[in-house]
Amino acid sequence: MKMSDIAKKSGVSIATVSRVINEDKNVKDSTREKVLKIIEEYDYTPSAIARNLSKKDNNTIGVVVPDISNPYFSEMVEGISEVIDRENLNILIYNTNDKIQKEQKSLQMLLEQRIKGLIITVTSESYEKGKIYLDKFLKSNIPVVLSDRDIKDSSMDCVFIDNIGGAYKGVSLLVENKHKDIAIITGPLKSKPGRDRLKGYKNALSEKEIEITEENIYEGDFQMESGYLLGKEILKRKKRPTAVFVSNNQMTLGFFKAMNEMKLSTPKDIAVLSFDRVELLDIFDINLTTVSASVRELGVKSAEILLERMKNRDKDISQKTILQTTLDVKGSEKKV
Incomplete structure (x- = not known):
């Protein structure tokens, strides 16, 4: 049953039915009782959206x-x-x-x-x-x-x-562990988190006077598939980087999928550090170092x-x- 049907059976306008439903105090008690009786008789349930629109409000x-x-x-x-x-x-x-x-x-x-x-x-x-x-x-x-x-x-x-500071912390830790050839899988560089995490990576390397090379910068899209495909590129390089910083959890999962296919492990074959925690890897007993916020x-x-x-x-x-x-x-x- 529609609101128009309630109005017809009550002998009032649709606007009056709407005012009754929305508890408008400017409706006469006799009219209100008549409309409510029809609503109860036909078990009418008003649309929440319609009520919100009529009230110009929404909870x-x-x-x-x-x-x-x-x-x-x-x-x-x-x-x-x-x-x-x-x-x-x-x-x-x-x-x-x-x-x-x-x-x-x-x-x-x-x-x-x-x-x-x-x-x-x-x-x-x-x-x-x-x-x-x-x-x-x-x-x-x-x-x-x-x-x-x-x-x-x-x-x-x-x-x-703090994307810049977080990436800086992660990459600095890799540098402290004697890595100089560090690749990064960024997020999309049209996004601010993507650019900021790349900036943190560069800041950490520049501070330690480590050369920043374009061949070590791989642009992903924060999706698992890009981490997988770019991971394969990194892992198949003739001179593989000793470490990789992956800019979010989904791309990190993709990177580990590529590692698994190639029968590689961390840190034995390559050091890995992720921005964001990756709880799923705990199931497989993979001890991954991460940088993250709550x-x-x-x-x-x-x-x-x-x-x-x-x-x-x-x-x-x-x-x-x-x-x-x-x-x-x-x-x-x-x-x-």
Whole structure:
């Protein structure tokens, strides 16, 4: 049964039925009772979206991530949920597969549903392209928090990981272990995390006056397949680097797939250090040294800042929070 059917049976307008459903006090008691009786009789359940649109409000937070299958983003969403659930708000999650077209479609749908606020990890392309779309939220007075990835010339609230410092820590550890020939598999260099982790790599080598060569820089896309394919290139080199720094967990999994196919191990055949933890490797008893920040904290902090902004929308100064990284040293950084 539709709202129009309820209106017809009650002998009132659709607008009146809508006002009853949304508990508008400007409806006469007799009319309200008549409409509610029909609703109860026919067990009518109003659409939550329709109710939100009529009220020009929504009790929902939008969360947009590039790859929900990646444990990194799953953990981030868990951190967001931990905070949002305490406020009795709902969460609507969209997965973009790191595609700008899917991101824009997701944002349009969230705009139409008039969400209360948005937390987004933009696609790699959005560093250059996404601001126009996100500005529509700000113009609609919907707060936005950028989480994990930045947008060029943005003044939005944001929570990031210290990508430059984290990569610097990891590569410095490799240098301390006497490595001089260190390859890197970067993220997409059109993304800020991709560029920043490469910058940290270069900073660490430059500080120790180790030559930076283009042949040791391999651009990946943060996906497992690129880690696998680039891993095979690195491992098949006639003069193989003694160490590799892989810029995220998914590419690290791909790199280990390539190693497994070639019957190689770390640190015996090549030292490996990853940005982000890779829990799956623990199952296979692979002791991998990693540099990472608390991804759950990334989600928690993003949600806390969003709630604060929702309560204080007119605040002029945006918040920028940088989460520090820690090294988890397990031996894969050694030079054998």
